[in-house]
Amino acid sequence: MGCAAPNPLHWEDLRSRSSEQILRHDGVKRSPENRGYEVSFLNATYLVDPDSERITELAPNPERELTEEFQILLIRYLVSEYGGPIDGKSASEKDFPGGVTFFQGPHALHTPPIAKIYGRDPEAFQKRCGELGATPAPYGDKAMRFLPFPEIPVTYVLWKEDEEFPASASVLFDSSIIRWFQLDMIFTLVMVLTARIIEGRRKK
Numbered sequence: 001m002g003c004a005a006p007n008p009l010h011w012e013d014l015r016s017r018s019s020e021q022i023l024r025h026d027g028v029k030r031s032p033e034n035r036g037y038e039v040s041f042l043n044a045t046y047l048v049d050p051d052s053e054r055i056t057e058l059a060p061n062p063e064r065e066l067t068e069e070f071q072i073l074l075i076r077y078l079v080s081e082y083g084g085p086i087d088g089k090s091a092s093e094k095d096f097p098g099g100v101t102f103f104q105g106p107h108a109l110h111t112p113p114i115a116k117i118y119g120r121d122p123e124a125f126q127k128r129c130g131e132l133g134a135t136p137a138p139y140g141d142k143a144m145r146f147l148p149f150p151e152i153p154v155t156y157v158l159w160k161e162d163e164e165f166p167a168s169a170s171v172l173f174d175s176s177i178i179r180w181f182q183l184d185m186i187f188t189l190v191m192v193l194t195a196r197i198i199e200g201r202r203k204k
Contacts, residue, residue, distance in 0.1 A: 006071050008053070010075045010076075013075070013079050014048075014050045015051075017078070021082075022078050025077065025078065025080075025082060025149075026149070026150035026151055028040075028078065031049075035047065036048050036051065038058065039074055040150065041074065041148055042146065043132055043133045044057055044060060044061070044064075045059050046058060046066075046074060048074055048075065055071045055075075069192060070192050072188065073189060073192055077149055080180050080181065081179070081180075083152075083177070084151075084179060086153060086174050087175045087176040090173070090174065090175070091172065092170065092171070093183075093186065093187075096178050098183060099183060102183045102184075102187075103183070103187065107183075107184075109170075109171055110190055110191045110195075111156070111168075111169040111171060111190070112169070114158060115167040115168050115169040116167070118158060118167075119166070119167020122141050122158055126142055126144060128197055133146070134156075137157075139155065139157040140158055140159045140170075141159050142157075142160070143172075146193060148189060148192075149180075152181075153173070154171060154172075154177075154193060155171065156169060156170075157169065157172060171190055
């Protein structure tokens with residue numbers, strides 16, 4: 001099921017890439033019917049069909065509405081240059097070239113909903129992130145490491161509310177992410193991840 005569709009230029013870009021280049025990315029394979037590519041994101045699998053210009057979730061929730069931003073993110077992952085293995089070095093969004101200027105105002109990372117919803121309940125935050133395949137990391141009061149794509153780790157760090165400070169949330173990346181995505185797609189990736197995390201809370 002889909003929402004707004006990506007601009008046709010995104011699809012043209014995807015169709016211009018060779019299958020060999022696209023299939024180098026971990027978590028990507030040809031669909032059995034040769035209708036495009038199956039792509040893993042978090043704990044779900046998607047069919048990206050460049051011929052019909054359609055993206056659908058195969059499992060676990062085929063009825064999920066896919067936002068335009070999410071669909072663009074999947075396409076940009078497929079057309080990205082292979083970024084190589086994980087560096088093992090943590091970086092904030094401000095550590096990337098141009099990050100201090102870019103990630104502010106409307107482009108500040110979309111983390112306030114995490115602090116608002118889970119700032120008094122880090123254990124609920126851990127439980128929800130675990131449902132999406134995240135694992136604990138040694139930061140803050142509670143931190144969870146996601147692998148939205150197999151070689152692109154993203155860690156959410158939650159500091160719980162106390163008598164002196166309000167709750168806050170931040171994000172750490174492996175420094176290799178800049179070889180996969182430009183700054184706008186790093187912003188989009190966090191927006192998508194935050195939406196998936198709080199999606200579970202909204203259903204309750």
